[in-house]
Amino acid sequence: MTAMHFPGDAIPFADRAIPAPPSPGPDPAVLRLLAGHAARRAATLLAGGLADDPDPLVDLVCLLAENPPASPVEEITERAGIRPSELRRLRFAHTFGQFHGVRTALHAFDPPPQAMQRAVDDIAARHSLRGATAEIHRNWITYAAAQVQVRLGTYGHWYPFTHSATGEWYPARGHSFVPAEAYAAAIAARNRRQ
Template identity: 40%
Template sequence: MDPRLELLQLLEQHPDASPAREIAQRAGISTAALTRLRTAYQFGGAEGVANAQHQHQPSPGTLEAAADAIRATPDMRNRELVLRDNTITYPVVGVQIRLGRDDRWYPYTRTTADWVAAPAPAADPAAAFSRAIAAARRRHNE
């Protein structure tokens, strides 16, 4: 098992702030990075954490088919999407979906510092993309 995953599970059992700092130090990462991984864990479990940490190359045509599904939605016709590795990014709004090795799409939103997991992975890329857009709107309104 991934040692960071074990630490995240420990953090879920002890959610107060002081162990988070200690856990981040033990993992050799910043508290902010630990927070991002914790969010990925809460929304996607072990695969969400793996997806947050590692990119991979999906089967040929997978990203293009997913981008076509996204562009088929009314609000996304003729929009510029960036396809790279296992990600589809809409930089204008700061949203991204990442294909996990479990064939689910994980939504992310852009913060000033990094990409942060958003709720709920989906098998349908258009659904995951819609969830990323909704999460970005919520973050913008906070």
Template identity: 40%
Template sequence: MTTADQAPASATHGWTDAWLAAFEAAAADPVMLLTGERLLDRADIGQVHINPGTAKTTLTAPKASRPHQPCVSVSLIPGPEWERIYRAIAATGEHADNIAAGRLPDTRTTFAGADVLPIAPAACDITFTCSCRPDPGICPHSAAVGYRVAQHVRANPGVLLTLRGGSMKELRTLLRSPKPTDPAPAPGAEPAQTGIDAHDAFSRFTARPTHPQSARERTTRTVPAPPLDGLRSDPPAPAPTVLALRLLARDAAARARDLLAGRPVPVGDDPVQDAARLLADPAHRAHLEHAAEQLGLSILQMRDLALAHEYGGAAGVEAALWPLAADARVLAHAEAAIQPHRPAPLASLVSQDNQLTDAAARIQLRLGSDGLWYPFTDWHGTWRPAPGPSRNPGTAYKAARRALRDR
């Protein structure tokens, strides 16, 4: 939590951190969270409507054929509790000018007392729904809404009061009300002023960030110096180990060679994609367990993403991570193309989003953003990437059958 001597009273990091901690714990799915954060820059996201108990919007993912309506729901604080919360805030006598201007100080992130409820929600207070799935639960679209709410909270923490059923207007009204201990104004005296000085208000306006910060851009990372050939022991934590530094140096050299040779070099700052790219090289598989731990994934998930990159590059990882929208006519053509190759042609074939699933054959095909069909096979209840993506769905289906035979 930010303290008064660490940041100005108008800072909002504490409220943002409180929201992110609860939201990410409620989601409990690192892959969905990373995907949702990535959608902030890639998707067409409408205005987020923040009302008591809900934050919702309309979101159209890249190359999607239709928009989705994700919603993050937050349980409300009971009405009678709000008067106690307001009075607890007002009783502090701190930062009255900021509150009068519609801002909550970071030094009072929870306002928790013996009989006062905290304003920031807990993980159990947050649920997710979206038109992309029939049942409640986290998805990339609702994760994106959660991170967009974090941006709103950073700019104006008062939206948390709205989400929880409170009102900044009522809080400001209470602050303006004379306290019983306040002396009555002398006859003819000027009325007491509330708010902030106009010059101060304008300086705050001009000092605001032009673009909202990413929900995770809270610290400045120090870039380590290049490792020396004579380095034999690990540098002090939290710097990378010698093995990790040498891996990064080899990867940088390989990418430089590709650039000089005119070969395409993948770009981007998605840590999951980058880890999958590095681990696709068998020489780097020794780092798989550590990478999975750092990204909050299981070893099996990290291994499958590395295989997806080995077989299909970045588009293969994207197909493995989340469902994409696909044209119904393309799916119908793919169903007809794979029918002659199915071992049980009368068994059910499920078509959803960009996926064709032949459960009886233990095969699933996924249409990637690059137009290739990526084969997956059932591996003890999970879909594992298989080699052989192709523009022809029939060819990709046969590649999946071949992968099952070769196990």
């Protein structure tokens, strides 16, 4: 029987030396990075964690967060097909919400409408909205007049966002299982920015 590994444990495979690939081939340091990342994800699954659909852009952002890039940001974004400002936005999402924060920043989904309405009601019951009305679109609740948005993640956390001067929604610190708390975090982030 194989020993189980838990998140945070050392993964024996990730500690092994990787032989130099035949030339031309990937850099051994890159192979070690990818093998370690894959081993940590596999350990999470073995420990009962849930698997998400693979997304190369989410993986890229998580890998960059774990290991500072050796290449210039412009080269990375060009290869990934995104703007440098988009990578910056996604790195904020990772800082504030890790893997699930990045997924929530990138992907919308269709939760049950009742869950979204309960969230709107929770926010209205706990906050003075001063005329800001809620617009629900998929897993996003937007308060355009307040320049804030909360997004429901696939694991039940609500993630706060603020509207930037460039017209993009930027992630903010303070995700929560409680929609009104994520809304409060978005308002606080907006106020700090102004």
